[in-house]
Amino acid sequence: MRKTSTAILLALSVALPSSMARADEGGISFWLPGQFGALAAVPTEPGWAFPLIYYHANADIGANEPLTRGGRGRIAAGVDAKADLLFGGPTYTFADPLLGGQATLSLIAAVGRSEADVEATLSGPRGNTISTQVSDSLKGGSDLYGMGTLKWNHGVHNFMVYGMGNLPVGAYDPDRLVNLGLGHAALDGGGGYTYFDKRNEFSAVAGMTYNWENNDTDYQNGIDVHLDLSASHFVTEQTHVGLVGYVYQQVAGDSGSGAVLGDFKSRVTAVGPQVGHFFKVGKDLWYANLKGYNEFDAKNRAEGWNLWLTLAIPLSSEP
Template identity: 35%
Template structure:
C-alpha cells in the first residue's frame, strides 16, 4: 500500500495559546506582542509536506502534543488578562486534536478538505510583578497562575493541487471565541476574540530522490476582545523546511520560521501602545512512517528554538504529532478482463 500522508496545516494548529505564550494544529509558539501573546497560527506547524493533502476521500486525524517554555527579562512588560505585568515566565502543555474531512478530490481541479481543532491545555504563568490591572495596582509582587482549560475551537478549510512533484495549498483558519476564558487571570488558553488566518503553501516532494522542500506564508487577522477592549494587530508568518527520507520508515530535516506583527495593537486595553512583535525560530524534525492496524500513520517530532525576539518571549517548543486516516474511500478495482 502506498504511504498516505494525512497532513494538514493547523495552526494554531493553529492554534490558540496561553495568555503570554504563543500557541496544532491546526493548533501550533512564544508570547507575542498580540494581546497576552496569543496568536491563532501555531509557528512550526508548517514544515515538511505542509502543502500535501490526503489523496483519497475520507476522514483523517491529527493529534499534536505541544510543550512550550519561554521567558522575558525582568524589565520587559506584557499585557495579559487585562493586567500589565513584568518579568514573565510561561510554560504550556497542551493537546490539539484535529479532524479533517476530505469530501472530494475534484474541487476547482484539486482536493477540498474541511475540519475542526479542539485545544485542551494547562498554561502555567509566573510574573515578577503585576503593575496594573484587574489583579490590583501592585509592584514587585510575584504571582503565579495555572489551570487546565478548554480553548476556543478552530474551524479550518483548505484546497490543494498537485502537478507532478509540486503540491500547492490554500488554507484558512477561523477561531470561534466560545472556549473557557478566565477574565482578569494571567493564564488562559482561549482568545476570547474572533480571528482568522489565510495562508499559501508549496511543497516540492520527490519520493524517488527522497527530498521534500516546503514553504508556507500567511496573514492572521484579529478581532477585539470585548472584555479587555484589546484589538490585536495583523500578523505575518513565514516558514520553510527541508527534509530527507533515509528509509521507508524514517526521515529527518530542518525547519525555521519568521513572525512579524505588521500592524499595531489598538483599543483602550492596548495601554503599551502598538507594541509590534517579531521573532525568528529554527530547529529540527524527525518522522517515522508505520502501520497501525491496517492504516498508514506518521509520527513526527519537532524541536524549535526562538531567538532575536522583539516585544515577546523567547523560548523552546516541542511538538509530537500523530497523523492517520480514520476512514478512506478506496478506489474501485478495475473490471476483470
C-alpha cells in the same frame, strides 16, 4: 515505491492540517508559529482521519520588557510561562475536485494546562506596583478552531491555499494572568508550496492574521504575517529527517483603550530539528513526527523553545 508513497500521503492527510492557536495579547499571537511542516502542500488520500498533537512550550521575558497580561490595563514584567496542550479533532478530505484541487476540512480543539510566574504586575504604564512574585495556572479547554485547505499537484510541485478561524468558547477570564481561550475572534489565511520528489522535500507556507477586538479588555491585536518552513530527506521509505523553522512579524500595531503600551509590534524567529516515521497498525499506515523549535530575535514577545509530537491516525479512505 508507488504503494509506499500513497500510504505516506494518507498518513500526512491527518498530520499536516493541524489547526491550533492560543491566547492573544501579551505578545502572544492567535497564529501559533510552526503549525505547518513537512509536505504541507502535497495532496492526500480522500477520507476521514484524526490527528493528535501534543504541544509543549517554555518561554520567558525579562523584567525590563513589560507585557500587557490579564487585561484591565494590567502590565506584567518578568514573565516565565509554560504550556502543555493536547490537540485533536476530525479531518475530512474530499474525493471530488474543487476548482481543480483537493479540499480538506478540519475541526480542532485542545485540552491542557498553562501556567505563568510573574515577578511584578503593574496597574498601568507609570509602573505603580500592585503585587510581586505572583503565579497563575489554568486547566481547561481551548477555543474551537476550523481550517480549510485546497491543494494542487503538478509533478514534483505542489501548491495550496488555506483559511483558518476560531469560535471563542475556550476557558477565558480577562482578570487571569493565563488563559486557554482567546477571548475574541480571529481569521488567518495564506498559501504555500512544497517541492517533493519522493526523497527530498521543501515546504514554505505564508499567511496573515486579522484579529477582532477583545470586548472584555478593549484590546485589538494588530495584523501579523508569518512563514513556516520545512526541509527534510527520506533516509528510508518510512523515515525522514531534517530541519524546521518559522518567522513571525507583526506589521500593524495593537489598538484600543486596553493597549496601554502603544502599538506593541512583536516578532520572533525559530529553527530546529525534525524526524518523522511511518509504521503499520493492522492494515493502516500511521505517522509520527517529532519537531522542536528554539526561538531567537524576539521583540515584545516571550522567547524560548517549543516541542511538537504528532500522531496521525487514518480512520477511513474513499474507495
